[in-house]
Amino acid sequence: MKVNVTLLTPFKKIKEKREIRLELENGETFYDLIEKLSQEHGDDFKNNLFESDKKIKTSIMIMVNGRTITDEKNLFQRKLKENEEYVFCAAIGGG
Amino acid sequence: MELKGYTGKYLDIDLTNKEVKLKELPEDWAKNYIGGIGFGIKTCWDNIPKDVDALSPENVISFWTGPFAGTLVPVSSKYTAVAKSPLTGTIGFGISSGYFGAELKRAGYDGVVIRGKADKLSYIFIDDDVVQIKDATHLTGKTTWETEDILKQELEDKSIRVASIGSAGEKLVRYACITNAKNRHIGRNGLGCVMGSKNFKALAVRGTNEVVVDDLKTLLKEVKQLYKDCRGEKMYYGREGTPIKILKHDKKAVLATNNFQKMTFDGAENVSGEKMMEEKVRKIIACEMCAVACDHVNVIKKGKYKGTVGSIDFESLWALGPLCGVDCLDAVTKAVQLCDTLGTDTISTGVTVAWAMECYEKGIFTKQDTDGLELNFGNADAMIELIERIGNREGEFAKMLGEGSKLAAQKTGKDTINFAMQIKGLETSAYPFRVMQTGALGHATCITGAFYQRSGSYQYDEKDAVDRYSLDDSRGKLVADGEDDYTVVDSLIICKFSRRIYPDKEKLAYLWNLVTGEKIKYQDLLDRGKKIYTLGKCFNVRHGFTRQQDYLPKRAYEEPINDHINKEAVVKMDEWDKALDGYYEYRKWDKKTGIPKKETLKELDLDDAAEEIGV
Structure with a gap:
């Protein structure tokens, strides 16, 4: 199963790419996706994403297929689906 | 005093x-x-x-x-x-x-x-x-x-x-x-x-005089922490800047493109905040007493716009970039510089030019009408030339556009008013009505016309805290509360980029206490905010505004948006009417007319306004 991941500010590109396509096993969850991205990207990814207690930072926004996800508990356990689009970006308003 | x-x-x-x-x-x-x-x-x-x-x-x-x-x-x-x-x-x-x-x-x-x-x-x-x-x-x-x-x-x-x-x-x-x-x-x-x-x-x-505060010693202690917070991790405004919203909005499919005909932009990466920061930003400037420092100044060092300097935030970048189909940062910087120096609002300028571009692509305007400009979406040179002519009021076409999109559309006819993206004549900001409908309601009830800064209600949609593809009578509360809150902020006045350093609004009331010496709670300021906003509404009523003007351009009700994320996204008129009803009811205004009721104005100690507007 493959999903699409886009890394926007404050996340750095992976191998010069902002948008990547990742292969995961059927049944794997969003948390597995984070682990996989961390493997590809080292500690930078997790440091940008998590507070020290593994809570997602309030300065970060995660979107799944264009929808912002705010329910962290359900997000971690969310089963990934083929061709879903995950975006990691800054929680910033105004402008 | x-x-x-x-x-x-x-x-x-x-x-x-x-x-x-x-x-x-x-x-x-x-x-x-x-x-x-x-x-x-x-x-x-x-x-x-x-x-x-x-x-x-x-x-x-x-x-x-x-x-x-x-x-x-x-x-x-x-x-x-x-x-x-x-x-x-x-x-x-x-x-x-x-x-x-x-x-x-x-x-x-x-x-x-x-x-x-x-x-x-x-x-x-x-x-x-x-x-x-x-x-x-x-x-x-x-x-x-x-x-x-x-x-x-x-x-x-x-x-x-x-x-x-x-x-x-x-x-x-x-x-x-x-x-x-x-x-x-x-x-x-x-x-x-x-x-x-x-x-x-x-x-x-x-000015060379001092400004006196009530409790300087405590204020000094309080502001030290606030200055640190201004540089905190959440304060993207001072580092990457609001232009990073371009790619985010593109991914969310809320990046209004080609005069709101599409919600994604093929050239988004080229006008992204990330690219701008990497290649164009040469200076970041702060205002007085501000540790946020949000003003990102681009300097164009080569090419045909060499020497151009422009300060760019998200709204300007969007209005003179994706909205006009322009995917070149140098050109957007030039357009912003022209607006800033000739002195036009970047949002109204971009939205009015985008309306003209759609008219041109639909054959409503010919090259003869536009005084020789090929106004296709994405034609950066034509956009820049037109902005210069608008600012200098050169030629009949640019003169017409200088009247704003509403008057220009009314003069042009042929139903072009349906896609003049304005409310009450004010060109709208970057939050598209059909896919961010709480934002749309806030733009429509806004006493100054279509603007996001008077309620901030788009934020519920941005966070998907509500179903942003539909409306009901509960959204009015979100909008009205936002209006009162933002009225306090705009009266104090503090910058809205401070929102993350004042997560607890009582802190603002506390600062008020330290500066003015009056001991009050934030609710007291909110009550004043409500009174101010309502008086602004009464001003509009005095000048002929009623519920009738709180509607969106027809495009929002009649042209569904379809793409990989948005499915048949359109504002349904029956839902819109219910949402307006809900807003007026929450405000205790007459829902039939949209005019504040006499008893509501009396409660706010605005009896003279009640008499003046005849309720």
Whole structure:
């Protein structure tokens, strides 16, 4: 199963790419996706994403297929689906 | 004046008679109307009767600070200009920052009220307690940047602060802005056009007095932490800047493109905040008493726009980029520089040009109509040429566009009003109605026309905290509460980029206590915010506005958006009516007319407004 991941500010590109396509096993969850991205990207990814207690930072926004996800508990356990689009970006308003 | 933070004085200047009066600020104004837009709305209510044309000498434009300007409170060097808007006919105001607000306060004034019309182009120089109305004919046609430089030179002081208009304001472009510190603007609602109608080129200020606060020792302690918070991790404004929203909105499929016909933009990466930061930003500037430092200045070093300098935020980048189909950062920077120097609002300029581009692509305008411009979406050169002509009012086509998208569409006919993306005549900001419907409601109820900064209701959609593809009668509460909250912020005045350093609003009330000496809770400020907003609404009612004007352009109800994320996204009229009903009911206004009820106005101690608007 493959999903699409886009890394926007404050996340750095992976191998010069902002948008990547990742292969995961059927049944794997969003948390597995984070682990996989961390493997590809080292500690930078997790440091940008998590507070020290593994809570997602309030300065970060995660979107799944264009929808912002705010329910962290359900997000971690969310089963990934083929061709879903995950975006990691800054929680910033105004402008 | 019992409360501290205020000077307790303002200037009342009649340009027709060349009269300058020093007036006492009424004590009850501070306790009822806070400052900033609160004082401006009150001034308009007291001075601009029904039927006054926005471009006539009878219109009154006033400039105000709040109690925090000139103090140590972070992000507080703000000022506002308020008048009847020539673009909308509603109450009109904008807020700018830089150093001007603090300087005006230090000169000894909470505000300046300007009425009448000078017999020739003039500027006003406030030098502490010496106030002069001076000849500005030598500044005719000068850009805002040139005007600032010339005045500093001839007044022999580089630290004088100047708010001025460019040729767009002089030539009455209805969305002309007022510019200070070169890159800071009172952009919306055509306040620069009001200045132009009064032959009023600039307001220059030098202030050398102190601003007194009630409890300096405690305030010092409090602000130290706030300054640290301004540089915190959540404060993207000062690092990457709001342009990083381009890619985020593209991914969310809410990036209005080609005059709101599409919600994603193929060239988004080329005009992304990330690319801009990497390749174009050469300087980041802060306003007075601000540790956020959000002003990202692009310098174009090569190519045909070599030498261009432009300060770019998300709204300007969007309006002159994706909305016009333009995917070149150099061109967007050039367009922003032209708007800033000739003196037009970047949002209204972009939305009006995008409307013209859609007309051109639909064959409604030919090359002959556009005075030779091939106005296809994405034609950056044509966009830039058109912006220059609008600012200078050159040629019949650009003159028409200088009237704003609503009047231009009404003149053009052929149902082009259906896709003139404005409400009450004010061109809309970047939050598309069909896919961010709580934002749409906030844009429609907004007393100044389609603008996100009067309620911030788009944030519920951005976070998907609600179903953003539908509406119901519960959304009115979200919008109205946001309006009252933002009215407090715009009256104090503090910068909205401070929202993350004041997560607990009681902190703002506490700062109020320390500055003014009045011990109140945030709810007390909110009550004042509600009163101010309602008085602004009454101003609009006085000038003929009812529920009828709280509707979106037809495109929003009739043209569904379909793409990989949005499915048949459209605003349903029955839901819209329910949402409006819910808003008026929550406000305790008459839902049939959209007009505040007598008992509601009495509750807010606005009995005179009830009598005036006949309820």
